[in-house]
Amino acid sequence: MSDHFPPPAAEETVRLTVSQAVVRFLAQQHTERDGQRQRLFAGCFGIFGHGNVAGLGQALLQAEVDEPGALPYVLGRNEQAVVHTAVAYARARDRLQTWAVSTSVGPGATNMVTGAALATINRLPVLLLPADTFATRSASPLLQELERPDSGDVTVNDAFRPVSRYFDRIWRPEQLPAALLAAVRVLTDPAETGAVTLCLPQDVQAEAFDWPVALFAERTWHVGRPLPEPAALARAVEVIRSARRPLVVAGGGVVYSGATDALDAFARATGIPVGQTQAGKGALPYDHPQSVGAIGSTGTTAANALARDADVVIGIGTRYQDFTTASRTAFNDPGVRFVNVNVAALDTVKNAGVVVQADAREALTALTAALAGWSVDDGHRARTAELAAEWDRIVEAAYHPATPGAGEGGRLTQNEVIGLVNDVSAPRDVVVCAAGSMPGDLHKMWRTRDPKGYHVEYGYSCMGYEVAGGIGVAMASPDRDVFVMVGDGSYLMMATELVTAVQEGVKVVVVLVQNHGFASIGALSEQLGSQRFGTRYRYRDARGRLEGDVLPVDLAANAASLGVDVLVAQDGPSLEAALRKAKAADRTTVVHVETDPLVDAPSSGSWWDVPVGEVSTLRSTQEARAVYDRWKAVQRTPLAPSERPTTES
Structure with missing residues (x-):
C-alpha cells in the first residue's frame, strides 16, 4: 500500500471575519419563481449593542463602504418592531424576499422572541441574528449572561428554539457555511418557512477565517410549484362532483401562490362560493359573483350561512385557525366532507380531509380542468348572490x-x-x-x-x-x-x-x-360576564377600581x-x-x-371559544356560561373520512 497521497486540491480562499462572511453571503442570495428573480434579503434591520456592534456592525459598515447597496442597514427603535417590519415586508412580497435582523445579546435578543413567534405562526420568513455570549467563556459571567447551575451552554437565546423553524448557534467558524445554507433552505421553502435564528457568539463574530470563495458566489433558490399527484386530484374531483352545497375556504396560500386568477376561473366555472380567512382576504375582490367575504368568528352572515349548510368544504391554502372554523362550530352538516389543498402536509390532514399536497395555483388550475362541464345548480348560485347582497347592504348601513x-x-x-x-x-x-x-x-x-x-x-x-x-x-x-x-x-x-x-x-x-381602552377585550369581557373589568383607561375611583374619569x-x-x-x-x-x-x-x-367603543360592528352570527367560569356569584357570568354551554354542544371535531367507503370484490 502506498503512503503517497495526492496533493490537496487548491481552493481559492478569502480571509474574513465570521460577521463579514455572513454579510457577504446574505448579499448574494436570490430567489426565483416563474422566471422572476430577486434578492432574498432586501437588507438588515437592527439595533447595536455590545454584542454586535464590533461584529455584525463592523461588517455592515464595511459592506456599505466597499459595496454600497449590497445589504443596506436600517436602524430601528425596538427589536420586536423591526422583526414585525421585516415580516410585513416578506408578506407583501409573497414570501420571496425578506430582511435579516441583528441585535445584541440580552434584552435586545429576547425582545425579538415575540417577533419570531409571529413570523413562525404566520409562516412568514425572517432571519434573526442575535448576538450571544462568548464561545470561549473567557470573561464569564458576562453582562446579560444567563447563569444556570445545571448547564453551561444554555443562554437566553435558547428561548428562540420553540418559536423558530430553524435554530443554530455558531460556536466555530467552520460551522457557518452549513448553517447558512440550512437557514436559507428553510426561509425559501413555502411549506417550512418562518423565523430562522442563527445565534452568533460575540467573540466568534470577530474571529477571522479563510473561507472558500465559492461560498460567496451568487446563489439562486428556486421556489417551485408542487403539482397535485394525479390520484389525489382524482379523489378530490370525485368528492367535489358529489357536492350539492360546496364552499371554498380561501386562505393565505392562495395569495402567496399568486393563485387569485386561478381561483377566479375556478369559482366562475363551478359556481362554488368562496369564503376568505384573514390571510386569504383579497383572494377574490369583494364584489366577485362567488365571493361571500370573510368566514368564521369574524365572518359575514353570508359565508357563515353557507358554511353551516355546506356538504363539501374545499380548503385552499388555509390552516383552519379557530377563527376560521368558529372554534369548530362553523360546518354543521352531519355528513360534511373536506378537500384540503396545501403545500404544507400539516394542513392537508386537518378535518380528516382528502389530501392534495400541492401549490395552490397549480391545484386550482388542475381542478378547474378536471371539473369541466360540472357546476353547482342554479339554486346554489342564486342563494350565494342573495346572501352576499344582503351582507353588502348591512355593511353599507354600518359605513x-x-x-x-x-x-x-x-x-x-x-x-x-x-x-x-x-x-x-x-x-x-x-x-x-x-x-x-x-x-x-x-x-x-x-x-x-x-x-x-x-x-x-x-x-x-x-x-x-x-x-x-x-x-x-x-x-x-x-x-x-x-x-x-x-x-x-x-x-x-x-x-x-x-x-x-x-x-x-x-x-x-x-x-x-x-x-x-381595549375595545375588543372590553366587548369580549362583557360577553363573557366580566363587565369590561380592567379594560378601560381610567383613573381609580373611590372604591379603588379603574372606573374613574378618562385619563388625560x-x-x-x-x-x-x-x-x-x-x-x-x-x-x-x-x-x-x-x-x-x-x-x-x-x-x-x-x-x-x-370613537365610541360601545357600538359594535354587525354580528357574524358566529362564535369563538373562550371559556367562561363554570361557577360564579356574578349573575352576568352565570348567564354567559349558559350561552357558552349551548355553543359547546354544537362544537365537534370532524373525523369522518372524506372519501365514501368502497366495496371490495
Missing part, C-alpha cells in the same frame, strides 16, 4: 348610517371610520392592522378590491404590529398608499417606529382610533413629538378631509379620531 356620528355624544363609530377609510383609499392601497376590535371589523366589512389590498396580522394578533408592519408594507410596495388602522391600546404598545418612518422617508397614513392622554401630541404630521378629526367631514390630505402628502401622517 354610512342614516344619522352620521352614531356614537354617544355624536362621536363616530369605528364602523364609520372604517367606511370612510375604505371610501378614500384607492383600489390598490393597503389597509394594515393586527390587534384589538379592528381586525374583526375589517375582516367582516372591508371591501377589498386587490389581492394585496388587505394586510391584517391575525395568526398571532400582536399588539404593536401595526405601525411597524405598515412601514414594512410601504417599503415593499412603494407604488401603493398604506393605511395603518390602530387603536389607542395597540398604538401605545409600539408607537416609536414612527421615528423610523421619518428617518427612512417612508410614508404611511396612520389612522389612530382613540377609544380610551393626548396621543395626537405624542405622535407629533415623534416627528410626523398630525391631523385631528372630530366628525365625518373632518375625518374625510384629513384622510384625503394625508393620502396626498409625501410623508407619514397620523390622523387622530375619537
